[in-house]
Amino acid sequence: MEAERAYAEAARDGLGRMVEAARRQVVIGEGAGADRYALESLGRLLKSRAKQLAEEPGGPPFFGRLDFGADDADHGGNRYYIGRRHISGGPERPPLVLDWRAPVARTFYQASTGEPQGVAVRRRFGWDLVGSDVRPGPAVRPGPAVLTGFEDERLDQGGDLRRSRILDAEIERPRQGPMRDIVATIQPEQDDLVRAGLDESICVQGAPGTGKTAVGLHRAAFLLYSHRKRLERTGVLIVGPNPAFLRYISAVLPTLGEADVEQTTLDGLLSRTHVRAQDTETAAIVKHDARMAEVLHRALYARVAVPEETLVVPDGAYRWRIAPEELSALVGDVRGEQVPYGTGRERVRSRVVALLRRQAERRGRPVNGAWQRNIGRSPAVAAFLDHAWPRVKPEELVAALLSGGPMLAQAAAGVLTGEEQAALQWDRPRSAKSACWSAADAVLVDEAAGLIESGHGMGHVIVDEAQDLSPMQCRVVARRGGHGSLTVLGDLAQGTTPWAAQDWDGQLAHLGVPKARIVPLTDGFRVPGAVVALANRLLEALDVDVPPGRSVRGDGELRFLKASTLAEGVVTAVRRALAQDGAIGVICADAALTALDEALRAAGFEPGEAGEAGGGARVALVPIGLAKGLEYDHVVVAEPAQIAGDGTRGLNRLYVALTRAVSRLDIVHARPLPALLAD
Known part of the structure; x- marks a missing residue:
């Protein structure tokens, strides 16, 4: 020693x-x-x-x-x-x-x-x-x-x-503050994933507590170590589900020696659009559907027109002419090359200039680089481009589409039903400047930008909670991946959005990596066995084909606490939890957040935000919408029936809430428990 x-x-x-x-x-x-x-x-x-x-x-x-x-x-x-x-x-x-x-x-x-x-x-x-x-x-x-x-x-x-007591002690050490690295406790199956090659895309289907997020973060650190020069040029991107999650994982990579990694949410990737409005669920579901990519593509290329008149370009004493048939063939060739729309416009310009240059050279007209630039910017060529391949901004395209009218009807014909088109349409036409964009509109603007502009692909992208991404959101991530590889992390059982994936094959196709290797992680090191067994009871009702989790831990506590009022029961549970070490998370339905915050403060506690403990009290009050990916030593799940009854994905949300506990779980309820937990 x-x-x-x-x-x-x-x-x-x-x-x-x-x-x-x-x-x-x-x-x-x-x-x-x-x-x-x-x-x-x-x-x-x-x-x-x-x-x-x-x-x-x-x-x-x-x-x-x-x-x-x-x-x-x-x-x-x-x-x-x-x-x-x-x-x-x-x-x-x-x-x-x-x-x-x-x-x-x-x-x-x-x-x-x-x-x-x-x-x-x-x-x-x-x-x-x-x-x-x-x-x-x-x-x-x-x-x-x-x-x-x-x-x-x-x-x-x-x-x-x-079994190593030191290994067990490190796994079970109380959590307080941000997420820790797991370099001392990486298991062989996790190590295989961490050290997967840079050119390989992998999908980790991880049951709660199996360390899928940690695997992704450690893979980022490993790839930066092994491919430093390549990734310093192209970059590594981590996409998390919400800011609370990013705060929680923020310390892991710096601890592992890597500070130059971009970490953001999907909304952060869409920052070019200022979101001020909220869609109805019906409209949001249509906008997030993969068919919207085809609708936008049609709307964009409907602007490309077939040239019908001869192009005449004055050049001093000369007049150069290109027949409409030749122009039509040129535009058709560029369309067939499937390049971004903006690149296509410049290719049309350069090929028109090339045709004009050949005419000038045949007539003995001296040409050079300056001549070609001047001809390409001439009023005649500019007018032709604006007619045949007009300049388009992403926001203008989406605003015109959502304003309805013939443009929407033409672009969506045979793709969206009449009811779906009506759900998309704004109540009145708006311009790009006057539009009140929703979060789903921001996704459409990004899709339009991807059609128009050439983007920069990252060397590697890690996307967590990927099961919650819509097909259109997956395309946002795929564009950032470019020709690089992806690490896709998630759990189909924890899908809580209206468009959450039911299987990985379709989701990986939308992410641009249909051949990614899918690897299940089922052995949990974070969640105690009693908690995993309770959560597994919900799997049969979640309509997803995932293997049940298994815990390697024999410790942990699970208690059901019947209370006369929810606030009183939660305060009692928190007071008991403070007698033990570690961070405490109170997880509740979004609608119960305000009342429980007031009750905890009235009892002398100062709850912090999701992803961090609150002051000296060590308590965080977490709405179920932000609970995913977080963990606490002691979790108080407040009124599971209220969480389970919140929309079509309520049971998935309850599954998430039950599996946030690292050591102890209290289930506080004033109403009857959901049937799957009642016995």
Whole structure:
């Protein structure tokens, strides 16, 4: 133990030297005192203040150790410490700690007694984190984590390994504040997904508590490590379901050494459209339907006209002419090339100029680049383009379509029914400037922009809670993916939107990756067994084909609390929960939010927002619409019958609420329980 503690101090000293060297590198453009990899990576990390606060003061410098047997061909007799980041041993010396993403570190997650992969001993370390889960304020900085113990697993002796108490303790450690990384507890099936190749798209169907979100985030970190140059050019994008979810996961990637990853919601991708209106559910369902892509395509290309007159272009003493038949063939050829509409307009212009140039050259007219630019911008060519291939802005196209009239009727003929067309149409015609856009309209504007403009595709896109995306929202994500790969995360049983997916095949096709590998994760490490068993009772009523979750944990508590009033029962449950460690989440129907907030404040509690605990009370009040993806040590589900009765997806929402608990679940009800929970 003393030797390991001394090694931990040496690793911290090495990290300190790296930080100082990286700071010098930032200042003077070059560094000394550490290897090139360390200087580059630390220089990058210093740009993130969150990273400095989270890791430099006190995080464990390593969580595992590998001792290879003497007869291993590649690493015979070597010992490696594995941590969240590479820690240099100094110039011309081996590293003190290997990054968990290094190729040899994979053995830490994959080796077993059946396949030791050359490892004789795998050591896991236990740490007292001394408040390192609490974000430090200006005057509060956590002390360094203290090494408290270790466990050795003899992989070279065969037989079954006993379950690691250190591993269990890390999985069951109380949650408070943002989501944590899982580098110390990654399981072999999770590791396979994390290390999937950059060119492979995968879909993770994850039951609650199986770590699908963590897998996605760790895959982002792994891909950035393995394909740094390529992804620094093209970028990595994470799309989450709501801002509360993004707040919750915000600390994971900086902790893993990656700060330059764009994290946003779908609404964030649609920021070009200012949303001020709200659709009826009927209108929203039609606008989110995949058929709207065809309607918009028709509406756009209905503006392309067949040239009927000869194009005459004055050029000093000359007059160049192109017959309508030649112009029609030119426009038809460009349409057949299926390029973005704006690109097509410029191709028509350039080919018209090419025809004119050939005429000029045959007549001996001197031509050069300036001549071609002037001819391309001439009034005659501009007038021809505005007639044959007019310039269109996305907002103008959508506004014209939703204003109804002949344009909508023509574009939607045979695609949408008359009732659906009526649902789409605004109450009166509006221009793009006067329109009051809805969230669904913003999706249509983005589709129109994708038809008109050439977009920039990211190198890799990770989309969480993907089962809730509509076909048109999937197309928004697919455009950001471009020709890159996707990691699709979700659970069909947790689909809560009116257009939630019933199967993955159709959803992956809309996302542009129909051949993505679908991998189910069923072994849960977050949700206790009693909670998983209760939630599984709802699966038969959810009309989705997903395997039931299984929990590897035998701990946890589940209580049903009958109350005379809901507010009184929730206050009582919260007061009891505060006697134990960890964050507390009160999850309720949206309609109950105000009343419960008032009741909790009247009782002396100060509930925080979804995704973060509230002040010293450690309590968050979470409307069911924002609960997905979050987790709390102690969850109070308020009035499950009210949640289950909220729309056609009420039981899915209840399934989400029941599976947010990491350790303890209280179900508080003043009304009778739903039938599937009643016994």
